[in-house]
Amino acid sequence: MRTFLVSWFLFNSYIAVFFSISNLVLVSGQCQSDQRQLLLEFKSSFNTTFTSPGKMMKWNQTSDCCSWDGVSCDAGGHVIGLDLSNGIILGAIDNSSSLFRLQHLQRLNLAFNLFIYAFPTGFEKLENLSYLNLSNAGFTGQIPVEISRLTSLVTLDLSVILFQGSLELEMLVQNLTRLRFLYLDGVNISATGNKWCRALSPLTELQVLSMSHCCLSGPMDSFLSKLRSLSVIRLDQNNLSGLVPPFLAEFPTLTSLHLNDNDLSGRLPEEIFQIPTLQALDLSNNRVLEGSIKKFPLNASLQTLRLTHTHIGGQIPESIGNLGQLTSIELAFCNFSGPIPKTVEKLSQLVYLNFLSNSFSGSIPNFSSSRNLTELNLAGNKLNGTIHSTDWSGLLLLVSVDLQTNKLSGTIPPTLFGLPSLIGDLHGKASLLLRYVDLRSNKLQGQFPVSLFEFHGLEYLSLSSNNFSGLIPMTAFQNLRNLSYLDLSYNRLSIDATTTNISSLSFPTFNILMLGSCNLTEFPVYTESVSFSYSTNSFLKNQTSLNYLDLSKNQIHGGIPNWIWKAKSLSYLNLSQNFLVEFERPLKNITSTLGFLDLHGNQLHGKIPILLLHAIYLDYSNNNFNSVLPAHVGDFLQSANFFSISNNNFHGSIPRSICNVSALKVLDLSNNSLRGPIPQCLFQMNVSFGVLNLGRNNLSGIISDTFSESCQLKTLHLNQNRLEGKVPKSLANCKILEVLDIGNNLINGSFPCHLMNIAMLRVLFLRSNNFSGHIDCSGDNIGWKMLQIFDIASNNFSGKLHLTFLGTWDAMQPNPDKNQSELKDLRFEGEALDPFYYQDAIIVTIKGLIPEVIGTFKALYGLNFSHNAFSGPIPLEYVDLSSNSLHGEIPSQLANLNFLSFLNVSNNKLVGPIPTSTQLQSFSEASFENNAGLCGPPLKATCGLPPAKTHNPSDARSTINWNYISVETGFCFGFGISVTLLIFWKRWRKWYFERMDRALSGLFPCFPLETRKHGRRANRNQRRH
Structure with a gap:
């Protein structure tokens, strides 16, 4: 049955x-x-x-x-x-x-x-x-x-790439309670966190929420926590702010969380990294989001982790080895530090790793077990050791290796550029796999790895700024037919650029070629056989796709070939620091579209024959040009951001046409023989200038009082000319001015107190002019909170030192919560084809200066009040300067000055013992000489024992009075006439100090030159990148 x-x-x-x-x-x-x-x-x-x-x-x-x-x-x-x-x-x-x-x-x-x-x-x-x-x-x-009436909807996808309208979210979803999958990417919702989170809260069955690029704003509201079934959350590319809510870690089935490209801030909840079901986490491009990774859970499901461009940092935990399914990890531009844990060697499924621009230290882990690895980027860290830690031969699929800008040393391991996958073991196709190699800016050495020439698929190769050596013939690159980027600059390599019987068609088609400091002696050429005769041509001339060419700092002699100015694709050309003397003729029908041209540091002479209409950056400095500037020079600079002809022999006046250059950011005409007045229009157009350098010429006239209220100047050099008149009041409109140098001119008037309204000022040179009167800037001036160099030496200032405003110079004082800015940071960044900056490297011989409060000035670079006519006692806040008539004792606070590199209080009437400190005693005797009452090391004069203490009031008063009296009356009377001449007659005073210097030189043969020289000089060096 x-x-x-x-x-x-x-x-x-x-x-x-x-x-x-x-x-x-x-x-x-x-x-x-x-x-x-x-x-x-x-x-x-x-x-x-x-x-x-x-x-x-x-x-x-x-x-x-x-x-x-x-x-x-x-x-x-x-x-x-x-x-x-x-x-x-x-x-x-x-x-x-x-x-x-x-x-x-x-x-x-x-x-x-x-x-x-x-x-x-x-x-x-x-x-x-x-x-x-x-x-x-x-x-x-x-x-x-009407879509809101479709109450049976389980999946709704209205995503768009570009949506013109807007959406009332609450009205759309109010009846769609069965929704499990909602995709609204790109729809303009424009709602704050409370509003859109509240609108979604009835959708309790929702599993996928995708609302990227929806103009959502504000913090995520707790209403969102009601959606307990969520497994995928995509809220990237919005304007979300505030904290990442901890309740996100409580969703039991969450597999994907994308909050990237928002404005999230605060500290990331550590629990986010410990969600056991999470497979993809992307928090990148939340630039103020902070936090650290404490640990990852056992048997974690995470496959993709992206934290790029956040402030998340600290050390990566050893538990990263728990991420056995991880295929992609991107931590670029974060705050991670410490060694990369060795447990990353367990990540056998890893395909992509990017730790660019952190502070990782230690050695490179062994990635041999990550046999699926295709891209490895550890650039911009502090890694040291060698590259030998990984058995590169096992990485059969490696496509990109970027280890640039670290501290790696040693040689390149043969296995890196001898991978079986790269020499044909994978059915003859593996040699095409490796495409990108960047090892620049390390300490690698040894012979150039010639095995690289076997990688026919290589497209990008940069080994610059290392210590590689050897001779490389240009013919060696013939096999790399796909190579478009080559940078071998700044090694100890020598490139043999001459090839024989070679067709130009056999070379790669370069887009970027950088062979700076490669011992080239000529432009790369080739010689090919044509009907049993030989024809010599430029290898570069036939690089029709060449966009970027750098042959700087070589030994190339002769002329610049004229075909360069007809290269249609060339936009960047750097031939600086060679031995070029001329431009090959004829120079007709120039069609160049060059945007960047750097010819500085050659021996070019005569006139400037090439002024490129489309150029953004033009540098002809440090040559031997010796003509007048063309009257129409400005008409050829319509696109220029940067124009420098400094350190040449140009003469004549500054053409007015230069005022037509509306895009100009940096103009440097310094150290020539230009004469005449500065065109007034040059100051009127300064709304576009970041740097104006006309120093060390023979310019005359006044500084026009036409600086606009929207002045953007950061650096102004007018030093060492013959300018006169007063400092213009409108200069105070340049609110972001950092460097002002008008020293060594004929400028007169009182101290320009209106400059104290320039709060960003860091360097001020007024030395060697005709300023006079007292310095008293009391009032409503803002003050120089950033000032680090102050030089008013060799003027006619007089009176007492009412300089209590020095105590407000915050940039000179220590701040434990802030890194002190340095003078090397004085630079102007431009926007060109290649990012450039103009930097002021200021060399100062510090002379004089010793305020009492200066014992707390940790970022001080220089103060100079010398060669004036200041008088009176040394203020308690400030100690005296060289070559004045100040007297009294050196404040004991001077012992705190452990940062001074040079000190000079000579040629005054200081008395008493020199404060004892290791720093002060390290200065030479000449720093304190010609102060008759000073004693103690480093002076040979010893200080006598103090008299026994008594309780006699009159004796006490005598002792106190002695501390304030600089010299006895007889001494002052004897030198009265000389002192008067020193104070009021500048020419005699200069003559006197010159004779004194000679006398001191004879008496003290080892006397430092910087000490004998009164005053100081500030030299501006340029460095452009």
């Missing part, structure tokens, strides 16, 4: 399956006629002339509509699914379209088409829809609110 029942059950099951299959076969052949007609009517509504037939191509009256491409039916022959995605359908769907009469439709996909008209409003008629995908369908205008 039991066997019979079982047999009967199996028979019935067989019959049921049979009829089910039969029914399916019948369905495919029994499309309902009304359904066919509706679909054909929908097809006919589009213009087939402009529309790709796509999936509708075979729709016709004779075939079964249930078998049409993109159509699916139920058992009754009703259309329940329509997928016309990626059909490139062009046209409109109006509100009466037959589409909306397909009443049984459950799934509709119109994604990626060209319905370039407004959304139709008939979707609410499709009340059985559970899946609606209109992503990137091309519809415009407002998303129809």
Whole structure:
């Protein structure tokens, strides 16, 4: 009986399956006629002339509509699914379209088409829809609110690449409580956290929330925590701010969290890294987001981790080895430090690793077990040791290696450039795998790895700024036919640029070629055989795609070939620091589109024959040009940001046409023989200037009082000219000015207190002018909180030193919470084809200066008040300077000055013992000489024992009075006439000190030159990159 029942059950099951299959076969052949007609009517509504037939191509009256491409039916022959995605359908769907009469439709996909008209409003008629995908369908205008009536929807995708309208989120989803998958990427929602989170809170079954680039703002609200079923959260590319909420770590099935490209801040909850189900985490480009990684869970599911451009840092935990499924990790531009844990060697599934620009130290781990690794980027760290730690031969799929800007040393291991995968072991194709190698800016050494020439697929090779050696013939690069970027600069390599019997077609087509400091003696050429004769041509001339050429700091002699100015693709040319003397003629029909031209540091002479109309950066400095500047020079600089002709022999006046250059950021005409007045228009156009350097010429006249209120100057050098008049009041409009040097001119007037309104000023030179009067800048001036160099030496200032404002110079005082800026940071960054900057490297011989509060000035570089006529006692806040008439004792606070490199209080009337400190006693005796009352080391004069203490009031008063009296009356009377002349007659005073210097030189042969020289000089060196 039991066997019979079982047999009967199996028979019935067989019959049921049979009829089910039969029914399916019948369905495919029994499309309902009304359904066919509706679909054909929908097809006919589009213009087939402009529309790709796509999936509708075979729709016709004779075939079964249930078998049409993109159509699916139920058992009754009703259309329940329509997928016309990626059909490139062009046209409109109006509100009466037959589409909306397909009443049984459950799934509709119109994604990626060209319905370039407004959304139709008939979707609410499709009340059985559970899946609606209109992503990137091309519809415009407002998303129809009728979609909110489709209460059966489980999946809704309205994502767009570019959406012109806006969406009221709460109105759209208020009835869609069955939604599990919601995609609104690119839709303009424009709502704050409280609003959009509240709108989503009823969707308790939601599993996927994708709202990238939706103009969401504010912090994420706790309403979001009600969506406990979420497994995928994509909220990237919004304006979200505030903290990352800890409740995200409480979602039990969360697999993907993308919050990148927002403004999230604060400390990241550590629990985020410990979600056991999480497979993808992307927090990148939240630039103020902080935190650290304490640990990863055992058996973690994480496959992708991206934290790039955040402040997350600290050490990577050893538990990173728990991420056995990790395929991609990107921690670039973060704050990670310490060694890279050896446990990364367990990441056997790793494909991509990027730790660019952190502070990782120690050696490179062994990545031999990561056999799927294709890209490895450890650039911009502090890694040391060698590259031998990894068995590179096992990385068969390696495509990119970037280890640049570290402290790696030793040689390149043979296995790195001898990988089996790179020399043909993978069916002859592996030699094409390695495409990118960047090892520049390390301490690598040894012979150039010639095995590189076997990697025929190599596209990018940079080994610059190392210690590689050897001779490399240019012919060696013939095999690297795909090589487009080559940088071998700044090693100890020598390039043999001459080739014989070689066709130019056999070389790679370079886009970027950098051979700086490669001992080149000529431009690379080749000699090819043509009908048994030889023709010499420039190898570079035939590089028709060459965009960037750097041959700087070589030994190339002769002329600059004229074909360079006709190279159509060349935009960057650096031939600086060679021995070039001329421009090859003829120079006609110049069609150059060069944007960057650097010829500085050669021996070019005569006139400037090349002024390029499209150039952004032009540097002709440090040559032997010896002509007047062309009157029309400004007409050829319309695109220029940077123009320098410094350190040449140009003469004549500054052409007014230079004022026509509206884009100019840096203008350097210094150290020439230019004469005449400075064109007034040059100051009037300074709204565009960042740097103006006209120093060390023979310019005359006044500094025009025409600086605009929107002045953007950061550096102004007018030193060592013959300028006169007063410091213009409008100069105070240059609020971001950092360097002002008008020293060594004929400028007069009182101390320019209005300059104290320039709060950013760091360097001020007024020395060797005709300034006079007292220095008293009391009032409402802002003050110099950034000032680090202050030089007013060799003027006619007089009176007492009322300089209490020095105590407000914050940049000289210690700040434990802030790194002190250094003078090497004085630079102006420009925007050109290649980022450039103009840097002021200021060399100062410090003389004089000793304020009492200067004992706390940790960032001070120089103060100089010498060669003036200051008088009176040394203020308690400030100690005296050399070559004045100051007296009193040196404050004991001077012992705190452990940072001074040079000190000079000579030629005053100081008395008493020199404060004892290791620093002060390290200075030479000449630093304190000609102060008759000073004693103690380093002076030979010893200080006597102090008298025994008594309680006699008169004696006490005598002692106190002695501390304030500089010299006895007889001494002052004897030297009265000389002192008067020193104070009021500048020419005699200079003559006197010159004679004194000679006398001191004779008495003290080892006397330092810097000490004998009164005053100091500030030299500006340039460094451009």
